[in-house]
Amino acid sequence: MQLETFELERTQSLWENTVEYNLTETGIHPLTLRELLPAPELERLYDIPIGYGQTNGSIELREAVSALYPGADRDNVLVTNGSIEANFIALWTLLEPEDELVVMLPNYMQIWGLGRAFGMKVKPFYLREELGWQPDLDELGKLVTSKTKMIAVCNPNNPTGAVLTDEAMSEIVKLAQGVNAWLYADEIYRGAELKGDETPTFWGRYDKAIVAGGLSKAYALPGLRIGWLVGPDDEISDFWARRDYVSITTAILSNRVATLALQPELRQKILERNRKMLRENLAMLTEWVVEHDPLFKFRPPQAGGMTFLSYEMDMNSTELVTRLRKERSTFIVAGDSFGMDGRVRIGIGSEQDYLQAGLKRIDELLVDITAC
Ligand SMILES: Cc1ncc(COP(=O)(O)O)c(C=O)c1O
Structure with a gap:
């Protein structure tokens, strides 16, 4: 099997813990157990035997997850x-x-890379910035054929932080249905919306829809x-049988903490804390972009802790992020990692002072570059 380097994950793994400012994350500044749980719940964690637990996920966690997906029950869930x-x-x-395999690009490149390694015929369809990072549905329609076995979206x-329009979701469902894929x-990233309602799920729109x-x-x-x-019960059972060969199970303590985090009241609290951080940070990053006009441009994300900026500079994106890392100990992701040079991804999920300091380091590098 020929495995191409998972560039996005590999470079992050190599450098994210060695720099002073890591702005490659797409999530939100992580919570501590102390912030998350009240003392009596923490106390109860001490008494859980650290065994394997239920290998497809604890019943209470699968029930909490299934409650997020109308019509699903615990047998529709595998915890991974x-x-x-x-x-x-x-x-x-x-x-x-x-x-x-028809895959949305740009994307977290795992499915794209794995599909190629598994010997599948991977056909990309692109989100287009000029369409507000939506797919060109005609183009997608031409790509899906009777041989298509799966359409994979993120x-x-x-x-990009873009959310598919209802029209695009319906069309994607129709195309998959049309060829039984x-x-x-x-x-x-569902739940990390910067404004508006939670992104609708594909679950329930089609009997062959599977969501992660x-x-x-x-x-x-x-x-x-x-x-x-x-997903459907049968496929969830098949997934579980395969997972027996991979990692057996998930951590029992994590199952318990996750169950608590998904209880409606705490879940709401967590999501509100996170959305507030994202909104405030996006406002700050937007100001920074405006200050740098016309060097950087971006379409604000609708969800997720990241922004995808294009830049007007005669420099390759890998070179730019490598210089930033080496010269200013600050780490962002090169557009090259998504096959889109001339862009960078900057995370906006960190604490505000940290993000601000990281952006200042970018400013310092830009001064050096323009002085050359
Ligand atoms: C779209 C997408 N899927 C999956 C993952 C992997 O996330 P996890 O930490 O849940 O394994 C990431 C991580 O960045 C991601 O961006």
Whole structure:
């Protein structure tokens, strides 16, 4: 198997802990257990035997997850080690080598890279900035064929922060239905909307829709490593059987904390805390972009802790972020990681002082660059 480097994840893994300002994250500044839970709940955690637990996820957690998806019950849920494991298992289970996989780009590049490694025929369809980061539906219509086995989307999208319109969602469902393909939606940024309602889920729109979600982004709890798959009972059983070969289970303590975080009142509190941070940080970043006009431009995200900026500078994006990392100990993501040079992704989920200091470091580098 030929595996291409997962550039986005690999560069982050290499450098995110070595810099002073890491602005590569797309989630929100993580919560501590103390911030999250009242003392009596913390106290109860001490007494949980640290066993394997229920390997498809505790019943209470699967029930809490299924409550987020109308019509679903606990048998429609497999709890996974982050949504990254959800994506891996879904792709590995549902498709065979040579199958045609139509994938939204730009994207978190896992499904794109894995599909290629598994020998699938990966056909990208693009979100277009001139269409407000929506897909060109005619173009997508031409790409989907009778051989298409899956259409995979990321909604809200990483890195653009765009949310599909209702029209686009309906058309994607129609196209998948028309060729009897799986519709796979990575919805990990759902709940991190900057304004308006929660992004609608693809779950329930089509009997072959499978969605992934998790606590790493909108809930600011990435270290719990809790993600999930929601799908038809039979496929959820198949996913579980495959997962036996991968990681057996998810951590029992994480299952308990995740269950508590998903109880309606606490869930609401977490999401409100996070959306407030994102709104305030987006306002600050927007000001920064305006100050740098016309060097940087961007379409504000609708959801998620990230902004995807284009820049007017005669410099490759990898070179720009490498200089920023080496010379100013500040880390952002190169557009190259998404196959889109001339852009950078800057996270807006950190604490405000930290983000501000990171942006100042970018300013310092820009002064150096323009002085040359
Ligand atoms: C779209 C998308 N899916 C999945 C993941 C993996 O997240 P997790 O930490 O839940 O495994 C990420 C991480 O950045 C992501 O952006």
